[in-house]
Amino acid sequence: MFQKSDFFIILAVAISFVISAYLWFVMHDREQAIFTAIWIPSIFTFGIYFKLCALMGRKK
Numbered sequence: 001m002f003q004k005s006d007f008f009i010i011l012a013v014a015i016s017f018v019i020s021a022y023l024w025f026v027m028h029d030r031e032q033a034i035f036t037a038i039w040i041p042s043i044f045t046f047g048i049y050f051k052l053c054a055l056m057g058r059k060k
Helices: 004-026 030-037 039-059
Strands: none
Touching: 004 030, 004 039, 030 039
8 A cells, every 4th residue: 555655755744844843842943944844745745746647657
């Protein structure tokens, strides 16, 4: 069901979330925390795109 690449995408999202939370709550650097949090949907979007490309390539 899950491939190795799926776990890397989820790991990248988790790392981005942890860094964003650290910047927000510990460093109190709100701008950098929001900037880092914006990466999360971008990483998911790239992951979905590559997953769809792989699935479309297999069906042909």
